[in-house]
Amino acid sequence: MIGKLNHVAIAVPDAEAAGKIYRDTLGAKITAKVAQPDHGVWTVFVELPNTKIELIEPLGDNSPIAAFLAKNPKGGMHHVCYEVEDINAACAQMKKMGATITGTGEPRIGAHGKPVVFMHPKDFSGTLIELEQV
């Protein structure tokens, strides 16, 4: 069912500063910092030949990554995102297998304008997994 690894998300206190480290120390191509007010994050992407790294910084008072950064003030790996062809079929499969979709349990539009769900880490060896329809 899952296809490509769409991105690895890394929560950071300062996405621009983190991006500069990827650019200057690791020699990677990065994008400009963009506000994603609907998702409570700022993003900078590190563009790799086969996938991307999403550097996410809290935006606003109710950022979904605020608690993670309070626990990990220097930042850390936050989630992985896998591509799926059909988000509704993926959700049906998740429910059938007893895995927990976070939030309402229904797909919503993600940071890339496509339907996504987040799967609870308790069902996936402690890893928060995003599924994105592409």
Added chain:
Amino acid sequence: MIGKLNHVAIAVPDAEAAGKIYRDTLGAKITAKVAQPDHGVWTVFVELPNTKIELIEPLGDNSPIAAFLAKNPKGGMHHVCYEVEDINAACAQMKKMGATITGTGEPRIGAHGKPVVFMHPKDFSGTLIELEQV
């Protein structure tokens, strides 16, 4: 400098059980569990179209992931591995930029039989980064 994302490593208490979740719930292709005694881990790979997930379980008394799993008993994202063309050039660049290579500071042969170094998370927004010469 960095090229493809070679893999994302996820530390888990039981690599075979974790692999089955990726196979049965997420519908991914997985490999058999293999002992890597030189590296203190068991591995199961989740093979994706553009990269792979390395599920790592502690092996032996001095596993390098034992402390991580003591802190995160259910498992969690452990490191990301980027490909580089020339590990010695990469090490020179890391030192020039003031980033810390763990261990002796010199490349060693990694779990895939190729020279690797691990970069200290303190220099990379809390993320442990492996660089592997391919």
